[in-house]
Amino acid sequence: MPADPTDRFTIKVLLYSIEPLIWRRFSIRTSATFRDFHRALQDAMGWNDKHLHEFRHGKGKRLKGVIAPDDPDVVKGDDFQEESTVTLAAFIGRRTLPIRLLYRYDFAEDWVHELTIESKSSGEKSAKPLLLEGQRACPPEDCGGPELFMDTLAGELEFLDDRYDPAKFDPKKTKFR
Numbered sequence: 001m002p003a004d005p006t007d008r009f010t011i012k013v014l015l016y017s018i019e020p021l022i023w024r025r026f027s028i029r030t031s032a033t034f035r036d037f038h039r040a041l042q043d044a045m046g047w048n049d050k051h052l053h054e055f056r057h058g059k060g061k062r063l064k065g066v067i068a069p070d071d072p073d074v075v076k077g078d079d080f081q082e083e084s085t086v087t088l089a090a091f092i093g094r095r096t097l098p099i100r101l102l103y104r105y106d107f108a109e110d111w112v113h114e115l116t117i118e119s120k121s122s123g124e125k126s127a128k129p130l131l132l133e134g135q136r137a138c139p140p141e142d143c144g145g146p147e148l149f150m151d152t153l154a155g156e157l158e159f160l161d162d163r164y165d166p167a168k169f170d171p172k173k174t175k176f177r
Helices: 034-045 088-092 146-153
Strands: 008-015 023-029 053-059 062-068 079-082 099-105 111-121 130-135
Touching: 008 034, 023 034, 034 053, 034 088, 034 099, 034 111
Parallel strands: 062 079
Antiparallel strands: 008 023, 008 111, 023 130, 053 062, 053 099, 099 111
């Protein structure tokens, strides 16, 4: 039986190594591929999709499963799946929610996000992801990674862009492609 096109997963995203927390919650169709999921994460967090990424999953601290683009710079290991071929529904299968996995973006700066697929719902007709809530602005692209970002917030370094406000996040300004 095909999936209902109104079925959606609710996802919570936490950016590791940053205080105060930067997080988002959004919903996305269960039929979305991991490539679609990556694009939704980029839009929800405010990243510019300039760098490589990967999803890691597994049991406990052994996150050996990799879902990512088929790129020579992605360490594939024994359990690799190309992101355009795996849907969220297929990944979840019959497992019980919530399910956690990691999303790494920009391997040089190593932005690590904890993803929690919290719940499944039906009835939303929008094909695009929907931002539900969130807090704080995402760090600017290419700002040096979590440690340098935290040093900047502590006043030890300065950003080049004076318009950046780490506390400012307006969910209404988030646009999904």
